[in-house]
Amino acid sequence: MISSESLIFRSFGDPLKVLEISKVEVPKEPKEDQVLVQWIASPINPLDINKIQGAYAVRNELPAIGGSEGVGRVVKVGRNVTKFKEGDHVTTFALGTVFWTEYCIVDEEDLYKIDNRIDIAVAATFMINPPTAWIMLRDFVDLEKGDYVIQNAANSGVGRAVIELCAAWGIKTINIVRNREDVGMLKTELWKLGADHVFTEEEFAEMGKDLMKEIMHPPKLALNGVGGRSALVICSTLARGGTCVTYGGMSKKAHEFSTSGLVFNDIRIRGIAVTFWIKEGDNEEKFKKCFEELQNLAVIGKLTAPPMDRVRFTDHKEAIRKTMKGRNKKQLFIINESYRQNSKI
Known part of the structure; x- marks a missing residue:
């Protein structure tokens, strides 16, 4: 097992009070159709605040790890995985995926590859x-x-x-x-x-x-x-x-x-x-076109990220406070410290 530092809430309520740093155990070996992902960065979105407050349309099962989008790096793949390899940069749109943690197991079918030429701030905020x-x-x-x-x-x-x-x-x-x-x-x-x-x-x-x-x-x-x-x-x-x-x-x-x-x-x-839109009708196919087109624009610099502060998990209270207050820069958790000074993933 891998000990993964995470931001967890064990009850719904004020994010400044219920969110805490804690360790969770993640399997070192993914199952045959799974991928072990090391998250690089994840932002704080308004819906993250709503989820912690218990005010979002879909409630997490508690205890829960925060976050709603992010970019990660493939660490290891299961023996049946064919779409990804170690070192690939990925994200996921699957409901229930945890992001405010160092490591996570994700099903291969739920992952999307992200072009490694895309700026880290853009890649981490690409899903919503x-x-x-x-x-x-x-x-x-x-x-x-x-x-x-x-x-x-x-x-x-x-x-x-x-x-x-x-x-x-x-x-x-x-x-x-x-x-x-x-x-x-x-x-x-x-x-x-x-x-x-x-x-x-x-x-x-x-x-x-x-x-x-x-x-x-x-x-x-x-x-x-x-x-x-x-x-x-x-x-x-x-x-x-x-x-x-x-x-x-x-x-x-x-x-x-x-x-x-x-x-x-x-x-x-x-x-x-x-x-919810992705799951309706033929929208999964439409979304593949959407994701490809957005990546192409990001690579050539025509799709950028809003101004952001890069913060650590240890700074989560101040980052949450700024998000809840509004009119501040977006807060971006840099989860993998080796990427803190890098603009590209």
């Missing part, structure tokens, strides 16, 4: 935000070059991925962010990623109608990660029959949609969670 952006842009509305997409939470991980994908595909974006002290710097960041228009909520309330008159066609697609009145605002710009896809609720307020928009403008309201 970029696929969510890809699916929303590809699977709900037929978008063509020159079409407009409007989104709130434009500075979130998903929002940044939306901007970069749209820039790569020739789709224009209208982006809304919350006001803050450094909003000028934030706007510059998003413009550099390829954003066409960036507004604070207050600016869009004042200038949004004028912009809608200027553009040739109203947006076909609105992407909602905030909820509350912000959902109402972006939906009000949609073309007749347009679609609003919700992937989050950062405001923690009920999502607002107008009766007139639904009845007289025939807008569609949809939702997306990657791990």
Whole structure:
């Protein structure tokens, strides 16, 4: 057995109180169709906080190890494994996989290989935000070059991925962010990623109608990660029959949609969670295309990671605190210390 340092919670509650460092025993020898993975890095996502609080849609069995995505290195493969070899870099989308631990056994069929030219921060955050952006842009509305997409939470991980994908595909974006002290710097960041228009909520309330008159066609697609009145605002710009896809609720307020928009403008309201979407219909095949396309863009630098702090497990309380407070850099656990100074895996 291998002694694997992990971040564990034994009860649901405040992550600052229930999350602790502990050792777990992991088999040295994977079974015939399994792979022993050494995790390199894993971020803290909002859903990780929700899982620890017991507020996520799917509850972990306790005790549980934290984390929802990450990048790892293959240490050993079972005798029937053919897709992977020692040293390959991998990730998984399987529900129930543990990430905030040094080692883990994963079934071969649940693993995906990651190109080793991809930056560690991108590779570690490749399983939730970029696929969510890809699916929303590809699977709900037929978008063509020159079409407009409007989104709130434009500075979130998903929002940044939306901007970069749209820039790569020739789709224009209208982006809304919350006001803050450094909003000028934030706007510059998003413009550099390829954003066409960036507004604070207050600016869009004042200038949004004028912009809608200027553009040739109203947006076909609105992407909602905030909820509350912000959902109402972006939906009000949609073309007749347009679609609003919700992937989050950062405001923690009920999502607002107008009766007139639904009845007289025939807008569609949809939702997306990657791990559930993959299991529906023929989506596994679609996802293979998604994963390949995202990797290709990451290799050539057209898909990047949001700004991050690299932290150790021993710093988990401060990292969790920053995540829960918001408006801080994303927190990335570097689990394998040999990769701490390396930008590439």
